[in-house]
Amino acid sequence: MMSKTLNIAISGLNNVDSPGPGIPVIRGIRESNKFESRIIGLAYENLEPGPFMHDFVDKTYKVPYPSEGVESLMERISYIHNRENIDVLIPNFDSEIFVFIKLADRLKEMGIHTFLPTLQQFEERHKSNLPAFGKKHGIKVPDSYPVTSASEIFDLKKDQKVDYPLVIKGIFYDAFIAGNSEQAAIYFNKISAKWGLPVVVQQFVKGTEVNVVALGDGTGKTVGAVPMRKQYITDKGKAWGGITLDDPGMIDYTHKLIASTKWRGGMELELIRTADNELFLIEINPRLPAWVYLAVAAGQNLPEAMIQLATGENVSPFTDFAIGKIFIRYSFDMICSMDEFQKLSTTGEL
Template sequence: MSTVAIAVSGINASDNPAPGTGVARSLKEDPNLECRIAGLAYDALEPGVYLDWLFERSFMVPYPTASDDALLQRILYVQQQFGMDVVVPTLDSELPFYVRNAEKLKAAGIRALLPTEDQFRLRAKDHLQEVAAQAGIEAPAQRLVSSHQELIDAVQALGFPVMIKGALYKAYVAHTLDAAMNLFGRIAAEWGYPVIVQQRVEGDELNVIGLGDGEGGDAGLVAARKLSVTELGKIWTGVTIRHPQLEAAVRRFVEAFRWRGGFEMECIVRDDRIWLIEINPRFPAWVHFATGVGVNLPARLVRLALGLDTERASDYPTGKLYVRYTMEQISDMQTFQNMITRGET
C-alpha cells in the first residue's frame, strides 16, 4: 500500500482530551500502514498542532455550526495542500456534518467510515432503551424533562439518587431535590432541553471500544474498567478486562444496527445484569489503550474505509494497565503564529 494521507480531527489533548491524538498515535504505530497525518484543529492552541511527530501538518478548520459549505471548502483545501485519502473525525459535534456530506467527500476522493444518520441518532439518550433492547441488555429507567415540575415528577417516580444528564453531554448525580434542581438549571443553561433524569444504577462501570464494519460484524473490541478518573470524569487509569456477556451484548448491538465506524459503549454491570448507560458514535479518547494491547482500531478503520481487508481479531490480555500522564512539548512561536495568521502549519 502506498502512503495514505489521513486527516484527523479532535486533536485537543487537554485535561478533557479528544480522541484525535490517540487515533494519530495508533495510525503511526501500525508497521504496515505508511501514512501522513494532517491535524484538523478548531483552535490554534490545540496540543496536537505542536506534536509534529504525529501530525506532519495541521490546519485550522471552521466550526461545523458555521455552515456546511465553509467546512467542506476547507477540507477540500486541506486535500489540495496535503492530500486526503481518508478523514477520521472524532468529535460528536462535527459528526453530523461528515455524515451528511459523506457522499460529497467520497466524490472528491476522501473516504471515511462513519455511522449512517439513523445510527448517529442512536447516541441520543432518549434512544437508550431501544438500543439496550436490541443488544439484549437493560437500560436505566429515565424521563426527559423540560420544566421544574417535570423534574419533580421524574425524581419522585425514579427515587434518589438520580443522574441528571444533558441530551448529548454532561452527567451528574443528585441525591436531593435541591441538587437535582441546581443541576437541571446548569445543564439546561449550557445544553438546552430536554434534560434527562435517569435512575442511578449501582455496579461496575465497564466500557467497550469497538469498530463496526457496517455489515453487522465487528473489526475488534476491547473492554476496560476505569480505575481512576479526573475531576471532569475522564479516564486517567484503566485496566483491560474480558467480560463474555458484555462482549456478546456489544456484538448483538453491532449486528442489530449494522454499526459502521468506531464506537464506545458505557455500561454498568452487576452480577449477571448489564445496563447500557451511553453509546458514543466514535472512538473515545482512550482509543490508544486498545492499540497498546494489540487491537489497533484506528488502523483497521482506515483499511476498511479504503475498502481493504483488515485484521478483525480481538485477542488481547486482561490485566493490562492504562496510565495517562502529563507531558510537555517545547515548540516555537512560529508554529502558533502560522496557525493564527495562515491557518496552517
C-alpha cells in the same frame, strides 16, 4: 511491503484534561505496518496541543465549528483537500459526527473516504432515545427522559417515573449525579448553558462502570472489541487510568449488539455491571474513545483497521487481546515557539 502513503485528516486534537481521541487514534495509525501515513490535523482552537505535537501531526489546519454551518465547514475541507489530497477523514468528536455523516457522500465524490455510522444508527443511540434503543435490540438500559426545563425533572419525580439519585447528562458531554431536586436544578442549568437542550435525565444504576471499545464493519460483524475498567477517574468523569479485562460476557454482549445494529465504525459502550452481574447500557459514544490506544497496546489496532475499512480493504477480525494491560494518563508541559502559535492563529495553518 507497504502501499503508498495515505493522507489522513483527523480531528479531536485537544489532548488536555478532558482529552479528545485524536492523538490516541494517530498513535495507532503511526504504528501500522500496513500503510504509511501523513497526518493532517483539523483543529478548532489555537491552543489544542495536537498541532504542536510534530511527531504525530505533520500539518494542521484550523477548521470552523460545525455549529457555524455545514457549508462553511465543507468549504474549508475542500480547501484543505485541494492542498493535501486527503484520502481518509476521521472525525473524533460526538458534536461533529452528525455533520460529517451528512457530508459523507459529498466527501466521497471528492475522493475523501470516511467510515462512520449511518444516520439512523447515530440517531437511535442518542441518550434521549436509549429506552427505545434498548427495547429494539433486547438490552437493559436505565429509564431516561429528555427534558427542556428543571421543572420537568420535578414532574418526573412527582409522577414516580424516576427517583433520586439521578444522572443529569448533556446531549453531547458531561454527566452529574444529583441526590436531590436542588442539585438536579443546578446541574440542569450548568449543562444546558454549555451544551444546549434537551438535557437527559437518567435513573442512576448502582454498580461498577465498565467500558468497551469496538469497531463494527457495517454488516453486523465485530472487527475488534476490548473491555476495560477505569482505575482512576477525574472530576470530569474521564478515565485517567484503566485496565483491560478478562470478561467474555462483555465481549459477547458487544458482538450481539453490533450484530443487531449492524454498526458501522468505531464505538464506545459505557456499561454498569450490577451486584447480580447484569449489564446496563448507559451510553454509546459513536466513535473511538480517548483511551483507544489501550486497545492498540493490547493487540487490537482499531484505528489501523478503521483506515483499512474506509479504503475498501478486507479486514480480518481480531480474535484476542492482552489481559491486564494498564494505561496511566499523565500531564506533560510541551514547549512551543511563539512563532508557531502566531502562525496557526493568523493563517489558520501550521
